[in-house]
Amino acid sequence: MGKEKPKIAFYWCASCGGCDESFLDLAEDILDLVEKIDIVFWPVALDYKRKDLEALPDQSILMTMINGSLRTSEQEEMALLLRRKSKILIAYGTCAHLGGIPSLANQFEREKILEYLYKSAPSVVNKENVLPKIQYDEKGHKVTLPEFRNVVRSLDQVVDVDYYLPGCSPPPKLLKKAFSLLLSQELPSKGSVLAPDIALCYECPRIESKPKDLSIAEFKRLHHTQPAPEKCFLAQGIACIGPATRGGCEARCIQGNMPCTGCFGPTSRVRDQGAKILSALASSVKAKSEEDIDRALSGIPDPVGSFYRYGLAKSLLRVKRIESNNSVESKNNGVEK
Amino acid sequence: MNSKKWEPRIVAFFCNWCTYRAADLAGISRMKYAPNVRIIRVMCTGRIDPQFILNAFSKGADGVLIGGCHPGDCHYVEGNYKALRRFRLLSRMLKDMGIEEGRLRLEWISASEGEKVQWAVNNMLEKVRGMGPLDLPDHFKEWDKEMEMVKPELSEKVVRNG
Amino acid sequence: MDDLKEEIRIGVYVCHCGTNIAGIIDVKEVSRTAAGLPGVVISRDYKYMCSYPGQAIIQEDIKEYKLTRLIVAACSPLMHEETFRNAAAKGGLNPFSFQMVNIREHGAWVNDDKEAVTMKANDLIRAAVYRIVCHKPFQRTRVDIQPSVLVVGGGIAGIQAALTIANAGKKVFLVEREPTIGGHMAKFDKTFPTLDCAACILTPKMTSVKAHPNITLWAYSEVRKVEGFVGNYKVQVGRKPRYIHEDLCVGCLKCIDSCVYEKPQFPKEFDLGLSKRKPVYIPFPQAVPQIPVIDPETCNKIKFGKCKQLCMEACNERKAIDFDQKEKIEEIEVGAIIIATGFKIFDPKRLPCYGYGIYQNIYTSIEVERLLNASGPTGGKVVLQNGKKPETVGIIHCVGSRDVLNTNSWCSRVCCLYSLKLAHLLKEHTEAKIYNFYIDIRAPGKNMEEFYNRVSKEGIHFIRGRAASVTLDDSDENMSGVVIQAEDTLIGKTLKVPVDMVVLSVGMEPQPDAKEVGRMFSIPCAENSFFLEQHPKLAPVSTMTEGIFLAGCCQGPKDIPDTVAQAGAAASEALSLIDNGYKELEPYTAYIEEDECAGCKTCIPLCPYSAISLHEEKKKAIIQETLCRGCGVCVSACPSGSIKQKLFEDREIFCEINGVLERQ
Numbered sequence A: 001m002g003k004e005k006p007k008i009a010f011y012w013c014a015s016c017g018g019c020d021e022s023f024l025d026l027a028e029d030i031l032d033l034v035e036k037i038d039i040v041f042w043p044v045a046l047d048y049k050r051k052d053l054e055a056l057p058d059q060s061i062l063m064t065m066i067n068g069s070l071r072t073s074e075q076e077e078m079a080l081l082l083r084r085k086s087k088i089l090i091a092y093g094t095c096a097h098l099g100g101i102p103s104l105a106n107q108f109e110r111e112k113i114l115e116y117l118y119k120s121a122p123s124v125v126n127k128e129n130v131l132p133k134i135q136y137d138e139k140g141h142k143v144t145l146p147e148f149r150n151v152v153r154s155l156d157q158v159v160d161v162d163y164y165l166p167g168c169s170p171p172p173k174l175l176k177k178a179f180s181l182l183l184s185q186e187l188p189s190k191g192s193v194l195a196p197d198i199a200l201c202y203e204c205p206r207i208e209s210k211p212k213d214l215s216i217a218e219f220k221r222l223h224h225t226q227p228a229p230e231k232c233f234l235a236q237g238i239a240c241i242g243p244a245t246r247g248g249c250e251a252r253c254i255q256g257n258m259p260c261t262g263c264f265g266p267t268s269r270v271r272d273q274g275a276k277i278l279s280a281l282a283s284s285v286k287a288k289s290e291e292d293i294d295r296a297l298s299g300i301p302d303p304v305g306s307f308y309r310y311g312l313a314k315s316l317l318r319v320k321r322i323e324s325n326n327s328v329e330s331k332n333n334g335v336e337k
Numbered sequence B: 001m002n003s004k005k006w007e008p009r010i011v012a013f014f015c016n017w018c019t020y021r022a023a024d025l026a027g028i029s030r031m032k033y034a035p036n037v038r039i040i041r042v043m044c045t046g047r048i049d050p051q052f053i054l055n056a057f058s059k060g061a062d063g064v065l066i067g068g069c070h071p072g073d074c075h076y077v078e079g080n081y082k083a084l085r086r087f088r089l090l091s092r093m094l095k096d097m098g099i100e101e102g103r104l105r106l107e108w109i110s111a112s113e114g115e116k117v118q119w120a121v122n123n124m125l126e127k128v129r130g131m132g133p134l135d136l137p138d139h140f141k142e143w144d145k146e147m148e149m150v151k152p153e154l155s156e157k158v159v160r161n162g
Numbered sequence C: 001m002d003d004l005k006e007e008i009r010i011g012v013y014v015c016h017c018g019t020n021i022a023g024i025i026d027v028k029e030v031s032r033t034a035a036g037l038p039g040v041v042i043s044r045d046y047k048y049m050c051s052y053p054g055q056a057i058i059q060e061d062i063k064e065y066k067l068t069r070l071i072v073a074a075c076s077p078l079m080h081e082e083t084f085r086n087a088a089a090k091g092g093l094n095p096f097s098f099q100m101v102n103i104r105e106h107g108a109w110v111n112d113d114k115e116a117v118t119m120k121a122n123d124l125i126r127a128a129v130y131r132i133v134c135h136k137p138f139q140r141t142r143v144d145i146q147p148s149v150l151v152v153g154g155g156i157a158g159i160q161a162a163l164t165i166a167n168a169g170k171k172v173f174l175v176e177r178e179p180t181i182g183g184h185m186a187k188f189d190k191t192f193p194t195l196d197c198a199a200c201i202l203t204p205k206m207t208s209v210k211a212h213p214n215i216t217l218w219a220y221s222e223v224r225k226v227e228g229f230v231g232n233y234k235v236q237v238g239r240k241p242r243y244i245h246e247d248l249c250v251g252c253l254k255c256i257d258s259c260v261y262e263k264p265q266f267p268k269e270f271d272l273g274l275s276k277r278k279p280v281y282i283p284f285p286q287a288v289p290q291i292p293v294i295d296p297e298t299c300n301k302i303k304f305g306k307c308k309q310l311c312m313e314a315c316n317e318r319k320a321i322d323f324d325q326k327e328k329i330e331e332i333e334v335g336a337i338i339i340a341t342g343f344k345i346f347d348p349k350r351l352p353c354y355g356y357g358i359y360q361n362i363y364t365s366i367e368v369e370r371l372l373n374a375s376g377p378t379g380g381k382v383v384l385q386n387g388k389k390p391e392t393v394g395i396i397h398c399v400g401s402r403d404v405l406n407t408n409s410w411c412s413r414v415c416c417l418y419s420l421k422l423a424h425l426l427k428e429h430t431e432a433k434i435y436n437f438y439i440d441i442r443a444p445g446k447n448m449e450e451f452y453n454r455v456s457k458e459g460i461h462f463i464r465g466r467a468a469s470v471t472l473d474d475s476d477e478n479m480s481g482v483v484i485q486a487e488d489t490l491i492g493k494t495l496k497v498p499v500d501m502v503v504l505s506v507g508m509e510p511q512p513d514a515k516e517v518g519r520m521f522s523i524p525c526a527e528n529s530f531f532l533e534q535h536p537k538l539a540p541v542s543t544m545t546e547g548i549f550l551a552g553c554c555q556g557p558k559d560i561p562d563t564v565a566q567a568g569a570a571a572s573e574a575l576s577l578i579d580n581g582y583k584e585l586e587p588y589t590a591y592i593e594e595d596e597c598a599g600c601k602t603c604i605p606l607c608p609y610s611a612i613s614l615h616e617e618k619k620k621a622i623i624q625e626t627l628c629r630g631c632g633v634c635v636s637a638c639p640s641g642s643i644k645q646k647l648f649e650d651r652e653i654f655c656e657i658n659g660v661l662e663r664q
């Protein structure tokens, strides 16, 4: 074939690896895909180095998919570099899209996190209390480590993003669709989320069992109940984020008898997914007095964790406000130098 | 802003039928209260989307005041109960996000209670003043400063959509 | 979000309001600041914007500067929003491309600090400028209104409302479930506080109803189905079979005389079982309509298929009797509906301590009303079971009222007064010694306290204390007397009062089917399940459903004067609605984008007016605009942001928030 195949790159930042693995969910379709494209960078699977990437001309990659949220200076650098080299940059998966589970760490101070991970966690033995340093000398060699940022970010909080493929991890159907869409000439409008812009209930197999006069007496915690296999979770008093979550996952969790936890993020009409599901769930409570309301809602003991499980970084508040955070400046790059 | 003395900023959402009218009454009766509040009219407290409240905080409000009809008096029967339910859960969530109790406040103020508007605004202002600035926009800026440290040759393309 | 391709050209007008605003706020500065905001093409300040010249400036500017948006910073929108909307419309703009900024009531009048208030005005105007960019033009929706009214319930409330509307020249359908209209009032002997005879004041009204050319009376009928919305209700009324054709019957009542049952044998409902009737009967002599009913439960022909059918014979060539009659459904369209379904009396069997249904000579108040009535079961004689006149009577107040723990929390409002009435009438009829056991005497209202004073001077005994029990009097040889035990709270002593007869002053309760009726008409019941008015003070006869009004005791306990007054109010509300011919809906209604709705049903139960339903095929929610009043509760609850509210769209409010908070 005379024509050059489009160049594609994949990269991962702070992620669990599930997104990279999800490419394999394409199963035999992956062979088809590999036929059509030329993978120029994919650290998890192929032995390319940063310098290989740097050597590519700017804008020479058609499309890069980055998964994972961003917390270190290295991740930022890689994101910037890939942005520079690519025509289209895609935030792949919830972490890149909204911050994902890692951004729940935005509820904790960076020092506390390091302290816990390197000193006080029960599984840690660190008698000398060594903390990671950005630079140190190891037998005359200068070794550097990336900086650990104050907060976790979504990809678009660091670089300009063209499209988003949501999900933890994105389902193969959507991935396939995205590939064929983006490899074609008809690009969707910039900033699009490549999933249906309608909430999950629409495709949920349990929607019929959701009553038209839902009035929730009290929320029950999942581990205190035996959810019925076919009934809408909300009808059982179990918080389900489905109504405030974009569909397109084919209700995978629900099919596994687990309520939706919101990984696809909000629809395009909603700025803050957590606030919206909070509004919907609280409104549906039956109680009228403060005490009764609080009791009914006590089954949601951790609203931040329940409503922003995947999207704290992109929420309106972004980060838990901690008094000492007031002076971020003073301790910026506070990792021991 | 930083050069001037800090003055708390309060965004208030008042329902059209009771509290907005009470605020009008306060005006008609020439009751003076602190100029730090900006009142936004909604038809009912039930229209107040928690997103509005979070947006107000994230855009620089130091406090958010919700004012609606007393329970049982809502012009639309039960809008204020829905507001109350959201308020209870949202308050808990805000606390978990490090935003002090009292920065979000709910008051039932009937159309005849001009004085209560005066009291609520002044009282809230005093409390919020005691808490100091919330000032999320500056925090966002501060946090994002750390990204300016990345290699300059790369950062020329930095675009942030915070 | 849809692109706004139209050009945004905003005009901002800052009003001085004489010195009201300009005395505190630097209006020139405010106007200058506004001029620098994005989209603003002209910004002015003027002495009185609401004045004729002020409005003229706006209208000229709209033309000259091709304005597409208008902002006036002046007094409260509750004061002049309509004024400027009209001005905008006159200038050729859509009235909703306008936003008002309140810098008087919320600005100049509440703050002294000139600099701070000027800044406040700047912030509020900036918010309006940001917001108004999102405004979309639209028209108020108008709906036509059918010029007729349905009245449900033919007690005094329904009768009064029907007559008022009919007298105004509008068509009324009056639907009553019993064979006759009249309700509770028709059962009374006299009425407090004036003690005029109930029949004398009620029956003329009942006959007028029947005779009125504008009233269609359907007694022995019930509403089966209600559809539609304000101005256009489609109603199905089921006319239960009387087995006598109303249009053929002349009311001669010969069928009753000739019935194979020579003597009345079955408990008569109208007399609460204190007298007997035949299978074919008329509830009471002045019943309206004057047409008998055949009770299918007791008629030999209908129940067993076998009878000589002497009634048929008596009816003769009129052929009004028809044993095959079936329920007939009438369909009507009305513009407004008045619910006047009244109340039910409390069933004292729920309080066995008072011995009702256990001992002899224990009556409810309404039974005593019948006993006292000259056309009642005893022809107006009050006698004990043994045929003697009672020598002592105890009247127990508040049975089934003001008893949070066991029965109902509310005061039924009429029991104290009718107890006084009954005390007076019983004394008059029997000369018995009368004891009233009361918690408090509640006699509010015109001439009521005077009535109490009058009765208390008649030698009636008052014992302050809730009666604890009624038990058999062992000392009475005939074992027919009973003893009322009560604590007299004034002297702090427990009393045991032997009496021959007990009257239980039972309270008022909602009709047993109030919940179902409420559901049919989409009007909620309050906590205790009397129907809920739209506003307890300012809209006491309106309901949450537009075009449906309340009259009488279905809304809560009240006496006849209040019932009649309320019926008049409901009638005039209905009239003012239908007389206009059309109605403009609130502009702030909510709407759903069909493509966006996931059918999650969150919004449906939240709407106080049941305006939202699920489209069963599309599986998406739809809002019936005519029912929506624009509270916005569904909009803020919609978890996928698919419901919008006109003039209060999310992005409009977001912009407003951003606007007030942007730093100068």
Ligand SMILES: Cc1cc2nc3c(=O)[nH]c(=O)nc-3n(C[C@H](O)[C@H](O)[C@H](O)COP(=O)(O)OP(=O)(O)OC[C@H]3O[C@@H](n4cnc5c(N)ncnc54)[C@H](O)[C@@H]3O)c2cc1C
Residues within 6 Å of the ligand: C152, C153, C154, C155, C156, C157, C158, C175, C176, C177, C178, C181, C182, C183, C184, C185, C188, C190, C191, C192, C193, C221, C222, C223, C340, C341, C342, C343, C344, C345, C365, C366, C369, C414, C418, C421, C511, C517, C551, C552, C553, C554, C558, C559, C560, C561, C563
């Ligand atoms: C014992 C007693 C004595 C009283 N004495 C006095 C007095 O002396 N003076 C005074 O001012 N007040 C008195 N009252 C109060 C008085 O009875 C009420 O104020 C009055 O009857 C209220 O009228 P109404 O039309 O609202 O209700 P009702 O009289 O109850 O009439 C309601 C009508 O609606 C009909 N109805 C109900 N449901 C339906 C339906 N679903 N479809 C069609 N029709 C339906 C009923 O059959 C009935 O005819 C007394 C009350 C009691 C209990």
Ligand code: SF4
Residues within 6 Å of the ligand: A200, A201, A204, A205, A206, A207, A210, A231, A232, A233, A234, A235, A240, A241, A242, A243, A254, A259, A260, C600
């Ligand atoms: S609320 Fe959850 S379980 Fe119920 S229908 Fe929606 S997605 Fe399905």
Ligand code: SF4
Residues within 6 Å of the ligand: C589, C590, C606, C607, C608, C609, C610, C611, C612, C623, C627, C628, C629, C630, C631, C632, C633, C634, C635, C645
């Ligand atoms: S805005 Fe209020 S009245 Fe209108 S449909 Fe929504 S909930 Fe019902």
Ligand code: FES
Residues within 6 Å of the ligand: B015, B016, B017, B018, B019, B043, B044, B045, B046, B067, B068, B069, B074, B075, B076, B078, B079, B080
């Ligand atoms: S109208 Fe005031 S709170 Fe609903």
